[in-house]
Amino acid sequence: MHLKELRLRDFRNYTALDAVFQPGFHLFLGDNGQGKSNLLEAIYLLSTLKSFRGVPNSLLVRAGQKGYFVGGVLVGERENHVKTYWSARERNLVLNGRRIARTEDIYGTIRAVVFCAEDMLLIKGGPQYRRRYMDFLLAQTDSSYLTILQRYGLALRSRNAALKTGKVSVGVLEGFSRELVSSGSEIIRRRSELVQKIRPTVCQTYAKIANQKSEEVQCYYRPNVEGDFSVELAQSRQRELAQRYTVVGPHRDDLDFLMNGVPVLRQGSEGQKRTWALALKMAQAEYLTQVHGVQPVLLIDDVMGELDQHRRQAFLPLLNRVASGRGQMFMTCTSKNWYQEMDFKMTEWSIQRGQLFPLET
Ligand SMILES: Nc1ncnc2c1ncn2[C@@H]1O[C@H](COP(=O)(O)OP(=O)(O)OP(=O)(O)O)[C@@H](O)[C@H]1O
Numbered sequence: 403m404h405l406k407e408l409r410l411r412d413f414r415n416y417t418a419l420d421a422v423f424q425p426g427f428h429l430f431l432g433d434n435g436q437g438k439s440n441l442l443e444a445i446y447l448l449s450t451l452k453s454f455r456g457v458p459n460s461l462l463v464r465a466g467q468k469g470y471f472v473g474g475v476l477v478g479e480r481e482n483h484v485k486t487y488w489s490a491r492e493r494n495l496v497l498n499g500r501r502i503a504r505t506e507d508i509y510g511t512i513r514a515v516v517f518c519a520e521d522m523l524l525i526k527g528g529p530q531y532r533r534r535y536m537d538f539l540l541a542q543t544d545s546s547y548l549t550i551l552q553r554y555g556l557a558l559r560s561r562n563a564a565l566k567t568g569k570v571s572v573g574v575l576e577g578f579s580r581e582l583v584s585s586g587s588e589i590i591r592r593r594s595e596l597v598q599k600i601r602p603t604v605c606q607t608y609a610k611i612a613n614q615k616s617e618e619v620q621c622y623y624r625p626n627v628e629g630d631f632s633v634e635l636a637q638s639r640q641r642e643l644a645q646r647y648t649v650v651g652p653h654r655d656d657l658d659f660l661m662n663g664v665p666v667l668r669q670g671s672e673g674q675k676r677t678w679a680l681a682l683k684m685a686q687a688e689y690l691t692q693v694h695g696v697q698p699v700l701l702i703d704d705v706m707g708e709l710d711q712h713r714r715q716a717f718l719p720l721l722n723r724v725a726s727g728r729g730q731m732f733m734t735c736t737s738k739n740w741y742q743e744m745d746f747k748m749t750e751w752s753i754q755r756g757q758l759f760p761l762e763t
Pocket residue numbers: 413414415432433434435436437438439440441461462463464465704734736
């Protein structure tokens with residue numbers, strides 16, 4: 403799977419960009435603030451219609467302009483042309499010449515995995531980041547999952563709104579509970595299966611990058627509801643009436659990361675946390691490759707510099723393996739020093755003030 407063409411108009415600090423990319427390894431070199439991350443953000447936007455930096459669309463529009471355009475030609479099982487225009491007044495999403503309304507319809511035309519500074523939130527942030535990791539990976543591998551997630555979200559919001567009034571009838575509550583339990587149980591089942599499947603890859607990748615026999619790692623799914631959801635929901639009735647929201651359910655799930663039996667958050671060093679975050683993202687890429695038979699596009703923003711040379715040298719071959727064949731990888735870098743450790747073929751680009759130039763190598 404690869405991105406063959408990218409067009410930007412008024413996106414972040416890019417006035418206009420028209421670029422053609424081959425499969426393989428691309429390196430974006432440039433000083434701070436030149437537009438390296440912005441370019442990865444645009445590529446990621448094509449796969450999810452969201453910024454990986456979690457910012458609203460309005461911030462993606464070049465300052466002083468009305469709207470942005472991002473278009474791409476993506477080569478997967480077939481060639482897909484995606485165009486998206488966004489302004490405060492108008493949103494337009496076109497796939498292969500036809501306007502589409504549901505964003506899910508472009509899921510799968512390109513699958514991307516991003517490695518960025520924000521990944522540390524997977525380890526250091528609240529449980530919502532770990533739920534989002536599971537949910538996103540499930541959505542990337544099964545489009546029906548999004549529907550279940552939306553059903554659950556809707557039931558939860560309605561139920562919480564009813565509880566908030568403080569005078570909800572048992573009948574009304576039971577109605578919302580049925581939907582909550584049916585979609586919620588399905589979410590729990592799928593998350594549990596997912597973690598079982600990706601656990602070996604996460605742990606093996608961690609071990610490969612860290613190359614420290616002394617770091618014995620494990621990851622577990624920690625569902626908020628361990629038994630029967632409907633039973634636990636009924637048992638929580640007094641508490642939820644007192645607190646006026648739904649206190650049990652998969653909206654409170656989490657993942658646990660352990661090193662030598664101790665949560666990494668408690669004892670891990672910065673480098674070890676970084677390694678965990680990388681291992682989770684690598685596992686995402688590997689799992690997508692297993693399920694779909696094609697490698698996702700890898701977007702690697704500024705993560706290498708934070709690893710020690712040892713870990714970097716262990717991580718790069720893993721990346722290279724994923725990006726080999728027909729795969730594709732885009733990596734940003736500010737200085738030329740560490741990447742000379744890499745001895746594989748890559749295309750180098752320079753980014754200066756929102757412009758992309760091929761570098762002769
Ligand atoms: N909506 C926008 N309109 C115009 N310029 C923008 C917009 N959003 C961001 N920028 C500019 O883009 C630049 C930042 O780009 P980006 O985050 O891609 O930098 P970078 O090359 O990744 O730098 P670093 O090495 O520091 O990570 C800044 O100069 C910022 O002012």
